[in-house]
Amino acid sequence: MKKIIFSLLLTVGAINTASAVEGNVDAGKAKAAVCGACHGATGLNPNPTYPDLAGQHAAYIAKQLADFKSGARTDMMMAPMAANLSEQDMADLAAYFSSQKRVSKKATVSDDSSATTTATASVDSAAIVTSTGAKAIYEGDVKAGQGKSAMCASCHGADGNSPIAIYPKLAGQSASYLAKQLADFKSGNRVDPVMAGMAAALSEEDMNDLATYFAVQTPTAGQAEGSDIGHKLYFGGDVNKGITACVACHGVKGKGMAQAGFPALAGQNAAYLKKQIASFRDGSRGNDRNNMMRNIAIKLSDSDIDELVNYMSSLK
Numbered sequence: 001m002k003k004i005i006f007s008l009l010l011t012v013g014a015i016n017t018a019s020a021v022e023g024n025v026d027a028g029k030a031k032a033a034v035c036g037a038c039h040g041a042t043g044l045n046p047n048p049t050y051p052d053l054a055g056q057h058a059a060y061i062a063k064q065l066a067d068f069k070s071g072a073r074t075d076m077m078m079a080p081m082a083a084n085l086s087e088q089d090m091a092d093l094a095a096y097f098s099s100q101k102r103v104s105k106k107a108t109v110s111d112d113s114s115a116t117t118t119a120t121a122s123v124d125s126a127a128i129v130t131s132t133g134a135k136a137i138y139e140g141d142v143k144a145g146q147g148k149s150a151m152c153a154s155c156h157g158a159d160g161n162s163p164i165a166i167y168p169k170l171a172g173q174s175a176s177y178l179a180k181q182l183a184d185f186k187s188g189n190r191v192d193p194v195m196a197g198m199a200a201a202l203s204e205e206d207m208n209d210l211a212t213y214f215a216v217q218t219p220t221a222g223q224a225e226g227s228d229i230g231h232k233l234y235f236g237g238d239v240n241k242g243i244t245a246c247v248a249c250h251g252v253k254g255k256g257m258a259q260a261g262f263p264a265l266a267g268q269n270a271a272y273l274k275k276q277i278a279s280f281r282d283g284s285r286g287n288d289r290n291n292m293m294r295n296i297a298i299k300l301s302d303s304d305i306d307e308l309v310n311y312m313s314s315l316k
């Protein structure tokens, strides 16, 4: 019954009922950022495996989202997308996509391919792979990885420089580390509902290609400003509290050590770094070999973490 009232409202518009949820186009647009990876920013994607949402009935979209969430409709990719949506989110998203025009697909195709070409025109695949050593560890293929990376772009950026602070930059990260993370998301060794859905369908070859593609991209500088306190903790640790200096594994310039599996942290989004250290500290991230990061994070206070993440993000 609730669903029927709900759909009526979406078509009819503003009727005030306590249990009713009215969609807001602008709010929906903001929430649709993550959907664009597969459905296109305006709900149109030339890739035939993803349904168009532009101009679809709002009530239908909202019902599908509710069904993906409840499990009444099953899809490996949509289940994690819908899992965290509230009824309000669904109504907003439905209102947004429903308000978009179904334009000619031809235009969308050529727009998309020119964007991809520009993003990577400067990458000379063979030369760069060899010089980073990425290929020495994984037989990843940059071109193939680029082709497979389209669905990563809305969150991580076409060149791996994620525009949104809570999504990690992948550009310039070591290929072996990236490939391990994807394998960990797939196996559940590292838990994240969004990335679990992304990694589920990837083969080992896909992971290696994607990792190699992102590893050879150039990272942009971080926005945070580091303090002396952060600098000291990073280079010296804290003997009294038993905190190992980060520099030992993550390097003087925060570039990590690819061979050892220690990730680069320089220029990484601070909000993302903060979430990761907090997750190591409370144990919700536990994919670090031999508890390397958990043993350190457990000794860090909230203010230690704030100082450290700003410092690491400021490294170039």
Ligand code: HEC
Binding pocket: 031, 032, 034, 035, 036, 037, 038, 039, 049, 050, 051, 052, 053, 060, 061, 062, 064, 065, 074, 075, 077, 078, 081, 082, 093, 151, 198
């Ligand atoms: C990783 C790719 C991916 C992302 C990201 C994604 N979707 Fe989907 N979506 C799909 C696929 C694939 C289907 C088709 C599922 C099927 O075959 O049943 C689908 C189906 C749907 C449908 C059903 C359409 C229909 O005609 O039945 C809706 C509605 C939808 N998605 C909304 C969203 C919204 C809203 C978001 C963002 C919160 C989103 N999707 C994010 C891949 C994705």
Ligand code: HEC
Binding pocket: 034, 037, 148, 149, 151, 152, 153, 154, 155, 156, 166, 167, 168, 169, 170, 173, 178, 179, 181, 182, 191, 192, 194, 195, 198, 210, 263, 275
């Ligand atoms: C809908 C948004 C979204 C999409 C699309 C997406 N990711 Fe992610 N990704 C995230 C989030 C959020 C995290 C951080 C998870 C956490 O907090 O642990 C993440 C983390 C990662 C990490 C770990 C990075 C690190 O520094 O440890 C890798 C690697 C990664 N993603 C690769 C990919 C690849 C490859 C694709 C495409 C196949 C992809 N992602 C698509 C949201 C997304």
Ligand code: HEC
Binding pocket: 168, 180, 233, 234, 243, 244, 245, 246, 247, 248, 249, 250, 261, 262, 263, 264, 265, 273, 276, 277, 287, 288, 289, 292, 293, 296, 308
């Ligand atoms: C003994 C080596 C070692 C030391 C010392 C160390 N780390 Fe790490 N760190 C690691 C390893 C290994 C990983 C990756 C674990 C994995 O495979 O997912 C990691 C991962 C991280 C990550 C997550 C990166 C990402 O992209 O998700 C952050 C943030 C981090 N370390 C911060 C720190 C800070 C801050 C310090 C100092 C207080 C520190 N680390 C000290 C080994 C170390």
